[in-house]
Amino acid sequence: MTVKVRFFARFRELLGTDIIVSPMEGIVLSDLVKEVAGRNREGYQAIFDEEGVFKEFVILMQNGKRVENSAAGMTLVKDGDEIAVFPPVAGG
Amino acid sequence: MITIQTEDVDIGNLITAAKRHGTGAIVVFDGIVRDDDICEMELEAYGEVAVPELEKIASEAKMIFNLLSVDIIHRIGRLTIGENILVIVVGAGHRNEAYEGSRFIIESIKKGVPIWKKELCKDGDRWVPGEHPHGCGPGK
Numbered sequence: 275m276t277v278k279v280r281f282f283a284r285f286r287e288l289l290g291t292d293i294i295v296s297p298m299e300g301i302v303l304s305d306l307v308k309e310v311a312g313r314n315r316e317g318y319q320a321i322f323d324e325e326g327v328f329k330e331f332v333i334l335m336q337n338g339k340r341v342e343n344s345a346a347g348m349t350l351v352k353d354g355d356e357i358a359v360f361p362p363v364a365g366g
Numbered sequence: 367m368i369t370i371q372t373e374d375v376d377i378g379n380l381i382t383a384a385k386r387h388g389t390g391a392i393v394v395f396d397g398i399v400r401d402d403d404i405c406e407m408e409l410e411a412y413g414e415v416a417v418p419e420l421e422k423i424a425s426e427a428k429m430i431f432n433l434l435s436v437d438i439i440h441r442i443g444r445l446t447i448g449e450n451i452l453v454i455v456v457g458a459g460h461r462n463e464a465y466e467g468s469r470f471i472i473e474s475i476k477k478g479v480p481i482w483k484k485e486l487c488k489d490g491d492r493w494v495p496g497e498h499p500h501g502c503g504p505g506k
Contacts, residue, residue: 282412283482284493331496333480338415358412358480362496365411365440365481366397366452366472 275299275353279310281317282360288317297351303336304328304346307359321359333360368420368436370411370481372443375453384435384457393464395472397452399445404485409442409451412480416440423474431467433458438471440481451483 279293280286289311297306308326311318321332328334328343335341335358341349351357367380377394384392399407424436435457445451454471458464475481476497483494 280412282410282480283484286410335412335415338418358415360412360480361482361493363476363478363480364483364494364496365409365416365479366476 275351277306277351277353278356279306280356280358282358284361285317285320285359288320289314301351302347303334303341303349303351303357306351306357307334307346311359331362333362334358335360368417368424368438370413370417370420370440370442372441374441374450375439377450377453377455380437380439380453380455384437384455386434386457388459389434389457390459391461391464392455392457393461393468395452395454395456395468396450397472399447399449399451401447402485404447404487406447406486407445407451408484408486409440409445410482410484411440411442416479416481419479420475423471423479426474427456427467427471431458431463431470433463433467436467436471438475440475440479442481444486 277295281289281291293310295310311321323329334346337356381392420438424438427433427436433456437455439453441451454468456464456468485492
Protein backbone atom coordinates (compact mmCIF):
# COMPACT_ATOMS: atom_id res chain seq x y z
CA MET A 275 0.00 0.00 0.00
CA THR A 276 0.99 3.62 -0.50
CA VAL A 277 0.64 6.38 2.07
CA LYS A 278 1.55 10.06 2.03
CA VAL A 279 3.09 11.60 5.15
CA ARG A 280 3.01 15.36 5.48
CA PHE A 281 4.98 17.29 8.09
CA PHE A 282 4.46 20.99 8.69
CA ALA A 283 6.36 23.94 10.15
CA ARG A 284 9.43 22.90 12.19
CA PHE A 285 8.76 19.23 11.57
CA ARG A 286 8.77 19.87 7.81
CA GLU A 287 12.12 21.63 8.04
CA LEU A 288 13.62 18.64 9.82
CA LEU A 289 11.96 15.80 7.96
CA GLY A 290 10.65 17.08 4.63
CA THR A 291 7.06 16.68 3.52
CA ASP A 292 4.80 14.90 1.07
CA ILE A 293 6.78 11.73 1.71
CA ILE A 294 5.38 8.73 -0.10
CA VAL A 295 5.95 5.47 1.75
CA SER A 296 4.91 1.86 1.24
CA PRO A 297 4.49 0.44 4.74
CA MET A 298 3.50 -3.13 5.51
CA GLU A 299 -0.19 -3.96 5.78
CA GLY A 300 -1.57 -3.62 9.29
CA ILE A 301 0.82 -0.90 10.41
CA VAL A 302 -0.55 1.50 13.00
CA LEU A 303 -0.24 5.27 12.84
CA SER A 304 2.33 5.64 15.62
CA ASP A 305 4.65 3.04 14.05
CA LEU A 306 4.36 4.66 10.63
CA VAL A 307 5.33 8.08 11.98
CA LYS A 308 8.20 6.53 13.95
CA GLU A 309 9.45 4.81 10.83
CA VAL A 310 9.41 7.97 8.74
CA ALA A 311 10.63 10.35 11.46
CA GLY A 312 13.40 7.92 12.32
CA ARG A 313 15.20 8.91 9.15
CA ASN A 314 16.38 12.07 10.90
CA ARG A 315 17.48 12.02 14.53
CA GLU A 316 16.59 15.63 15.27
CA GLY A 317 13.25 15.26 13.55
CA TYR A 318 12.46 12.13 15.55
CA GLN A 319 13.40 13.85 18.80
CA ALA A 320 11.17 16.80 17.95
CA ILE A 321 8.15 14.48 17.76
CA PHE A 322 8.85 11.64 20.21
CA ASP A 323 10.13 11.59 23.76
CA GLU A 324 12.90 9.31 25.01
CA GLU A 325 10.45 6.45 25.47
CA GLY A 326 9.16 6.71 21.92
CA VAL A 327 5.88 8.31 22.94
CA PHE A 328 4.45 11.26 21.03
CA LYS A 329 5.27 14.53 22.75
CA GLU A 330 2.13 16.02 24.22
CA PHE A 331 1.91 18.98 21.83
CA VAL A 332 2.25 16.96 18.62
CA ILE A 333 -0.90 16.95 16.48
CA LEU A 334 -1.81 14.03 14.21
CA MET A 335 -4.31 13.83 11.39
CA GLN A 336 -5.44 10.98 9.18
CA ASN A 337 -7.09 12.20 5.98
CA GLY A 338 -7.74 15.61 7.54
CA LYS A 339 -9.31 14.24 10.72
CA ARG A 340 -7.65 14.60 14.09
CA VAL A 341 -6.37 11.42 15.74
CA GLU A 342 -5.62 11.70 19.44
CA ASN A 343 -2.02 10.79 20.19
CA SER A 344 -3.17 8.18 22.69
CA ALA A 345 -5.15 6.44 19.91
CA ALA A 346 -2.32 6.43 17.35
CA GLY A 347 -1.09 3.03 18.54
CA MET A 348 -4.47 1.51 17.71
CA THR A 349 -5.23 3.41 14.51
CA LEU A 350 -4.65 1.35 11.40
CA VAL A 351 -3.14 3.05 8.38
CA LYS A 352 -4.90 2.25 5.11
CA ASP A 353 -3.88 2.38 1.47
CA GLY A 354 -4.14 5.93 0.09
CA ASP A 355 -4.15 7.60 3.51
CA GLU A 356 -2.71 11.05 4.04
CA ILE A 357 -1.08 11.37 7.43
CA ALA A 358 -0.24 14.85 8.76
CA VAL A 359 2.02 15.58 11.72
CA PHE A 360 2.48 19.10 13.03
CA PRO A 361 3.21 21.30 16.05
CA PRO A 362 0.64 23.60 17.70
CA VAL A 363 -0.99 26.04 15.30
CA ALA A 364 -0.11 29.73 15.35
CA GLY A 365 -2.19 31.45 12.70
CA GLY A 366 -3.98 34.76 12.92
CA MET B 367 -14.78 35.23 0.56
CA ILE B 368 -12.96 32.64 2.66
CA THR B 369 -9.46 32.01 1.40
CA ILE B 370 -5.79 31.43 2.10
CA GLN B 371 -3.58 33.22 -0.40
CA THR B 372 -0.19 34.79 -0.94
CA GLU B 373 -1.54 38.02 -2.40
CA ASP B 374 -2.65 41.02 -0.37
CA VAL B 375 -6.30 42.01 -0.35
CA ASP B 376 -8.11 45.33 -0.89
CA ILE B 377 -9.93 45.89 2.38
CA GLY B 378 -11.97 48.76 0.94
CA ASN B 379 -13.41 46.46 -1.70
CA LEU B 380 -14.28 43.88 0.95
CA ILE B 381 -16.15 46.49 2.99
CA THR B 382 -18.08 47.68 -0.04
CA ALA B 383 -19.01 44.12 -0.99
CA ALA B 384 -20.07 43.29 2.58
CA LYS B 385 -22.80 45.93 2.65
CA ARG B 386 -26.25 44.51 1.99
CA HIS B 387 -29.86 44.99 2.98
CA GLY B 388 -30.00 45.09 6.77
CA THR B 389 -26.31 45.85 7.37
CA GLY B 390 -25.87 48.38 10.16
CA ALA B 391 -22.29 47.69 11.22
CA ILE B 392 -19.13 46.30 9.70
CA VAL B 393 -16.13 45.39 11.84
CA VAL B 394 -12.74 44.89 10.22
CA PHE B 395 -9.96 42.99 11.94
CA ASP B 396 -6.59 43.43 10.29
CA GLY B 397 -3.74 41.37 11.73
CA ILE B 398 -0.40 42.90 10.73
CA VAL B 399 3.25 41.84 10.83
CA ARG B 400 4.49 43.70 13.90
CA ASP B 401 7.98 45.15 14.18
CA ASP B 402 9.26 42.90 16.97
CA ASP B 403 12.83 43.40 15.85
CA ILE B 404 12.30 40.93 13.04
CA CYS B 405 13.12 41.25 9.36
CA GLU B 406 10.27 39.28 7.82
CA MET B 407 7.69 36.66 8.61
CA GLU B 408 6.99 33.42 6.76
CA LEU B 409 3.63 31.69 7.00
CA GLU B 410 2.57 28.22 5.93
CA ALA B 411 -0.75 26.41 6.07
CA TYR B 412 -2.19 22.93 5.74
CA GLY B 413 -4.55 24.36 3.16
CA GLU B 414 -6.70 21.27 2.58
CA VAL B 415 -7.68 21.36 6.25
CA ALA B 416 -7.33 25.07 7.02
CA VAL B 417 -9.79 26.40 4.40
CA PRO B 418 -12.67 24.07 5.41
CA GLU B 419 -11.91 24.95 9.02
CA LEU B 420 -12.16 28.69 8.24
CA GLU B 421 -15.45 28.03 6.44
CA LYS B 422 -16.76 26.16 9.46
CA ILE B 423 -15.76 28.99 11.79
CA ALA B 424 -17.47 31.52 9.52
CA SER B 425 -20.68 29.46 9.47
CA GLU B 426 -20.66 29.08 13.24
CA ALA B 427 -20.09 32.82 13.72
CA LYS B 428 -22.95 33.66 11.34
CA MET B 429 -25.31 31.41 13.22
CA ILE B 430 -24.27 32.38 16.76
CA PHE B 431 -24.03 36.15 16.22
CA ASN B 432 -26.63 36.58 13.49
CA LEU B 433 -24.04 37.96 11.08
CA LEU B 434 -25.02 39.02 7.59
CA SER B 435 -21.60 38.53 6.02
CA VAL B 436 -18.17 37.12 6.87
CA ASP B 437 -14.97 37.41 4.87
CA ILE B 438 -11.72 35.81 6.02
CA ILE B 439 -8.50 36.20 4.07
CA HIS B 440 -5.42 34.62 5.63
CA ARG B 441 -2.13 35.14 3.87
CA ILE B 442 0.78 32.73 3.57
CA GLY B 443 4.27 33.09 2.17
CA ARG B 444 6.85 35.69 3.08
CA LEU B 445 5.59 38.99 4.51
CA THR B 446 7.42 42.12 5.63
CA ILE B 447 6.72 44.39 8.60
CA GLY B 448 3.46 46.28 8.22
CA GLU B 449 1.90 43.82 5.75
CA ASN B 450 -1.52 42.31 6.32
CA ILE B 451 -1.52 38.75 7.65
CA LEU B 452 -5.19 38.20 8.31
CA VAL B 453 -8.21 40.27 7.32
CA ILE B 454 -11.64 39.52 8.78
CA VAL B 455 -14.61 41.58 7.64
CA VAL B 456 -17.84 40.99 9.53
CA GLY B 457 -21.19 42.57 8.67
CA ALA B 458 -24.19 42.59 11.00
CA GLY B 459 -27.33 44.52 11.76
CA HIS B 460 -25.85 46.01 14.93
CA ARG B 461 -22.40 46.78 16.34
CA ASN B 462 -22.48 44.34 19.25
CA GLU B 463 -23.07 41.37 16.97
CA ALA B 464 -20.34 42.53 14.59
CA TYR B 465 -17.76 43.09 17.34
CA GLU B 466 -18.53 39.81 19.10
CA GLY B 467 -18.61 37.85 15.86
CA SER B 468 -15.24 39.26 14.79
CA ARG B 469 -13.69 38.36 18.14
CA PHE B 470 -15.11 34.85 17.99
CA ILE B 471 -13.59 34.33 14.54
CA ILE B 472 -10.06 35.50 15.37
CA GLU B 473 -9.95 33.50 18.60
CA SER B 474 -11.22 30.39 16.83
CA ILE B 475 -8.57 30.76 14.13
CA LYS B 476 -5.81 31.03 16.71
CA LYS B 477 -7.12 28.00 18.53
CA GLY B 478 -7.58 25.50 15.76
CA VAL B 479 -6.68 26.36 12.17
CA PRO B 480 -3.47 24.68 10.95
CA ILE B 481 -1.38 27.71 10.03
CA TRP B 482 2.11 28.49 11.32
CA LYS B 483 4.33 31.57 11.45
CA LYS B 484 8.08 31.84 11.43
CA GLU B 485 9.89 35.03 12.35
CA LEU B 486 12.96 35.68 10.25
CA CYS B 487 15.49 37.70 12.25
CA LYS B 488 19.03 38.93 11.70
CA ASP B 489 20.32 36.56 14.37
CA GLY B 490 18.31 33.53 13.25
CA ASP B 491 14.80 32.28 12.63
CA ARG B 492 12.14 31.32 15.16
CA TRP B 493 8.81 29.50 14.84
CA VAL B 494 6.09 31.40 16.70
CA PRO B 495 4.75 29.09 19.43
CA GLY B 496 1.02 28.39 19.30
CA GLU B 497 -1.11 30.01 21.98
CA HIS B 498 -3.11 26.82 22.36
CA PRO B 499 -0.83 23.85 23.00
CA HIS B 500 -3.16 21.25 21.55
CA GLY B 501 -4.29 23.09 18.44
CA CYS B 502 -6.99 21.52 16.30
CA GLY B 503 -9.77 20.19 18.50
CA PRO B 504 -10.88 16.56 18.54
CA GLY B 505 -12.92 15.40 15.61
CA LYS B 506 -11.84 18.17 13.28
